[in-house]
Amino acid sequence: MSPAQLPRLAPRGRRRAVAAVAAAAAGLVGLVAPTPAQAADVEITPGPASVTASTSDSHAPANAVDNDYGTRWSGDGDGAWLQLDLGAVQTVTHVKVAVYQGDTRKNVFQLQYWTGSSWSTVVDTRTSGAGTGLESFSFAAVQTSKVRYVGHGYVTNSGASGTWNSLTEVEVWGGAGSGGGGGAVPAGLLNLTNWKETLPVGPSESPTEIKQPQLASYSNSPYFTVNSAGTAVQFRAAVNGTTTSGSGYPRSELREMKNNGADEASWSATSGTHTLIVREAFTHLPNDKPQVVGAQIHDDSDDVTVFRLEGSSLYITKGDTTHYKLVTSGYQLGTVYEAKYVVSGGQIKAYYNGTLETTIPYTGSGNYFKAGAYVQANCTNSSPCSSSDYGETNVYSVTVSHT
Template sequence: MRLHRKHGLAATMLATTVFVAAQLGGIGSATAADPCDYPAQQVDLENWKVTLPTGSGNSPTEIKQPDLEDFSVAPWFQVNSKCTGIQFRAAVNGVTTSGSGYPRSELREMTDGGTERAAWSSTSGTHTMTFRTAVNHLPEDKPHVVVGQIHDGDDDVTVFRVEGDNLYITKGNDTHHKLVTSNYQMHQVFEGKFVVSDGEIEVYYNGVLQTTIDHAKSGNYFKAGAYTQANCGNSSPCSSSNYGQATLYKLQVKHS
């Protein structure tokens, strides 16, 4: 496993990047966005950290700012081969956090330039995450991957979850709360959006409101990437060749 860090011109270019370097010409297409060395050159990751399916025990690798600015590790977290977005991969035999039995290559929302964990209230202000993504690969036997979510201090609140050909929006422990489509195809790009205010979460798919979920709680934060919902206990082979993968093309968070 190789880690890549590079300073100089790439870092200077990154410092001038205000938002998303991956420009999409519509929900189903993407065009190359140079430079292609690090994920943070594709999407502004100033207020994020990444958790990877590597490490040991229940201590997965975490990369925070400022190291995240020029960090890449193949194949778990890297610019995709077309230089259009960030590839997230989590194999079923990956290292998991102490609170989960499933591996992830996933961003977690931070604040203050990536130095503090984000934790906001759903009853105060308006909190929005818009992301554009595509699932590229599903694990065997249990072909389930989460690509975007809201989490509170205890558990996930609502997520976008692909199960084979089905794309669901969940609500707490109800993993099939809202069926968005029963004909999801690998590599199909879609846009998800969460809008949280006044104790409610509005969830959108390609700009269309799908469901509204009651949620009045503090300690919330956004997550995005590939959270594989399979492990060596329910998916075979138990190897790095069996994985979930998604590509993230756009990520925007706004608090007001």
């Protein structure tokens, strides 16, 4: 994610062509030619009326998109943000920023996109401090209607620091697109940096696993894909799907990872605080054994507790006690709810739609979170034994924190 200095040479809409011509004349075409992954990208920066900020002085938010390096947006304070409303869901692949006095200071910042229910961070870095031109910051393509620059002040090249966040120009790049189908992928809706996906396909007892960096651009319909509305990720597993060696049931499910997806997460219930929040809906159940798990805590050998739907009854389990806590007996398919686990001090607190439902004593280690559709049925107890007999969830957001 090394920033590339890209000078502004023309008003919005013409600058790519002009920049390429100028670079060619200087024998520097390779520095400005888009990479293959961004060959079809276009600038989708909104106009001044669609740019707002949490704070500013006399240097207004609209200045950041006026094609003028002599003006700027400035907002004081840690967390001051500049928001660009794209007007509709678009595919966004990178954002360019030009920093006021960028040849003497490095801005510390995050880039975030709106998931439909919350802000998700895709870039957390600082600018180069090497110039006042545009610097480009790329990330896996996301589907969103709004983008934010969240500032955390600056550090000068000499080591001093300040709380002002000042940008002379901002550009958003990507391409027009709907939230569902087409080039939309699950990682465009959910932050999957520290997850891997297990699919209900592959050789017997060896289901296909998708890890980073492949997961960032991966989709497999109908098992792991953006739903038709473009609002959630669809997880589906049929009763005849491939199972792991340790289970008789198929799944399309995320498994928590760490270190940008390189290693499997493993944490203790007696050290730190570990939180999982999932907004999801059960959308389909198997025919004869209508049971699906939507979220769970797992240890190094078995599930510790899960959110499990059986028909219209939603339970929180405790080990092998599948009916440990009845959350509701009137769940209707398609209803979005929030499942939340908070693990700390040898206890698991389980919440449903923000209400604490139960506290489970637990001191184990080797733990990790999972979310998706873990079907509790197979061809021995549900018919037909085919892809038409399945369990499914739609996951709207999933977040994990460890403190």
